[in-house]
Amino acid sequence: MPKEGILKKREVDKMTNLENYVQAFCETLEVSEEQLTGLKYQDVPLWDSVGHMNLIARLEEVFDIMMDTDDIIDFSSFEKGKEILGNNYDVVF
Amino acid sequence: MITGKNIVITGALQGIGKETVKVFAENGANIFACAYEEQQDFIDFCGELEKENHVRVIPVFFDMSDNDSIKKGIKEIQKEKMEIHGLVNVAGINKDALFSMITQRDMEESFQINVFSQIILSQYIVRLMRKNNTEGSIVFTSSVTAMDGNRGQTTYGASKAALIGAMKSMALELGEIGIRVNAVAPGVIMSPMTQKLDRDVIDKKLEVMDIPRLGTTTEVANVYMYLMSDYASHVTGQTFRVDGGMR
Numbered sequence: 001m002p003k004e005g006i007l008k009k010r011e012v013d014k015m016t017n018l019e020n021y022v023q024a025f026c027e028t029l030e031v032s033e034e035q036l037t038g039l040k041y042q043d044v045p046l047w048d049s050v051g052h053m054n055l056i057a058r059l060e061e062v063f064d065i066m067m068d069t070d071d072i073i074d075f076s077s078f079e080k081g082k083e084i085l086g087n088n089y090d091v092v093f
Numbered sequence: 094m095i096t097g098k099n100i101v102i103t104g105a106l107q108g109i110g111k112e113t114v115k116v117f118a119e120n121g122a123n124i125f126a127c128a129y130e131e132q133q134d135f136i137d138f139c140g141e142l143e144k145e146n147h148v149r150v151i152p153v154f155f156d157m158s159d160n161d162s163i164k165k166g167i168k169e170i171q172k173e174k175m176e177i178h179g180l181v182n183v184a185g186i187n188k189d190a191l192f193s194m195i196t197q198r199d200m201e202e203s204f205q206i207n208v209f210s211q212i213i214l215s216q217y218i219v220r221l222m223r224k225n226n227t228e229g230s231i232v233f234t235s236s237v238t239a240m241d242g243n244r245g246q247t248t249y250g251a252s253k254a255a256l257i258g259a260m261k262s263m264a265l266e267l268g269e270i271g272i273r274v275n276a277v278a279p280g281v282i283m284s285p286m287t288q289k290l291d292r293d294v295i296d297k298k299l300e301v302m303d304i305p306r307l308g309t310t311t312e313v314a315n316v317y318m319y320l321m322s323d324y325a326s327h328v329t330g331q332t333f334r335v336d337g338g339m340r
Contacts, residue, residue: 049266050269050270053219053220053223053270054223056220057220057221057223057224058224060171060220060224061224066164066167066168066171066217068164069213069216
């Protein structure tokens, strides 16, 4: 087992990353956790273009990242978002 | 008018942008002064404004022709964890050439810096504003050339007209979240850009102005200040000519 000190910060935080991700969705889009699986852009009233911007702003704040426009456009669902954050921004879920 | 607001200003190294930094600092705003080239004189200028006005004037360096560089600059701003209230886009380039001498390369460079980068930068700034649900203001710097035309400025005028088009659509989309978007269209202003003009060209311009003198960078900065302030709280989607009544 590697010592905690040599783990990347985001790996250390991995127990809370999913919670933070879920919380960002629930609070920004005003949905329950049960609604998140399979949730897609424009499935709920608050996930419109403005809601999308709010969601991205919240995720950037939570994970201390600045996302590329292409990734923001590709961020089309709850699952796709996790994939993008994991692959392109080293957020470990 | 703008005391306590935190505002990002681009093109801050010289001319209208530099004067806007000065005017805003003197009026109590904290500023991210964005310039394309790290220069000690400019860093000193920001430091002096901080001391004299008891505000923060943070120099940020990035290249508007490079999207990765813009992103790096935004990360510098983000690192300060300050609520952002506004963006004044002053950065721009002017590639004068008569119509038959315009090159594809010059057109691409002009549109990259005068239009594309300003929209990209605005996207980032709006996201910073949304972190705090801030109701803010964005101002673009267009030009009277966008509306009136000018010999040798086909590319410049086209890029500045494109900014007005972008501004109007952004105003429509961002109004519902309380972000106002406007443009300022300077006429002939005393700045490093106009110093390159022939005296004859300037004299011809003065003949068609109600106020027959060159404008000052301060006069443009004052209009930005109004648009950044809450006095303009119901003003969006507009282009303000600062041209001494040019006809």
